[in-house]
Amino acid sequence: MATKAALEAQLAVVAGFENPKVALEQYPTPPDLAAHLVHLADLRGDVDGKTVVDLGTGTGMLALGAALRSPARVVGVELDADALETAVDNARRVGASAPVHWVRGDATRLPLCLSEREPVTVLMNPPFGAQNENAHADRAFLETIASLADVSYSVHNEGSKEFIEAFADDAGADVTDAFRATFDLDHQFDFHEAERRELDAEVFRIEW
Template identity: 55%
Template sequence: MSGPSRRTLARALEALADFADPSPALEQYLTPPEIAAHIAHQARIQGDLEGWTVDLGTGTGMLAIAASLAGAEGVVGIDVDPEALSLARTNAARIDEAGSDGPLEWVRGDATRPPLSPDSDDSAGDLDSDVTVFSNPPFGAQRGNRHADREFLETARSIARVSYTIHNEGSQAFVESYAADAGADVTHAFRAEFPIAKRFDFHTEAEATLEAEVFRIEW
């Protein structure tokens, strides 16, 4: 499946705006354009963009927009925060002239209980069985968010054929164990640097780099 190169995708995604007032409780951080481009590029190579792509906890819209630019047939970005969805819409409009091959829709809802259902009707509320999930879930750094990434995996398991999820360093054993228990396979895994600028009072450095891990799972 042809489409823009990973570098071209990353350059386009660099135009997206970050959160002006991010929520620490929701662990709102900008997904780096390089990581989003890598995921979307890999998904295109694997043929994972031929149905609906659902971005759980879309935030700035980075992963959803990356999927759309990479040629996904249809993309739905879901977030519980209406301000995040407003930003995602603005970001999509910002690079609209870059072009996309499919519809890009935004839905307000809890990403761990998305208002979506697998169905034969191609609409944002009713998805066919060929669903790919993209997600950068909370890493669980904030109180009350521990194991938040597990809930996102559970959602991916319930609606997707394939998922690409970003996790904190050291998550591989957990992700592989969860996938094995679900009868799924982790087919690809790669490390990625996640630069985070000082955004909250509890940050002690001007910028820090987290080591993240990305996994492709066939459910």
């Protein structure tokens, strides 16, 4: 198994959003966070031989991270056609050997039909719902996961632990791991006052 540092180096070539859309909260997942999440999933046996689905894949960071390990296949679902086009280009840059299928669609109304015998791991960095018109956007993603995944790894806004645990409990699922993550975001939108800001987040592993 390649090291986490090696995976991060491979993902450093992944291009971000050329014209990020504020309504979709299109922030790139940093290579170090993606490498950490994928490496953890691989260590827990949640990647090798599994179908890995990246909901709201954006330009493909988490999907391609998984594809650089040994999944059966990877599916990246994204609503924005421009982002998917970049994801396809990124797959060429990364040179992943595992098959990656890019699907344009709404992750909250998933256009997929997977076999019940097919073990599925979901990786996702969903919209946090930071914009008023997009409040609680991550809940809809979790609702999709509940009917799809055997296990999931997801990134959420800081302070989400109580909500995530309550959601999982209602769904009969178990939160097995939780850790904090901090990453830097470059200035992307007009309402961003600083050129760079630090974002505090939380990552959860859930068995469904």
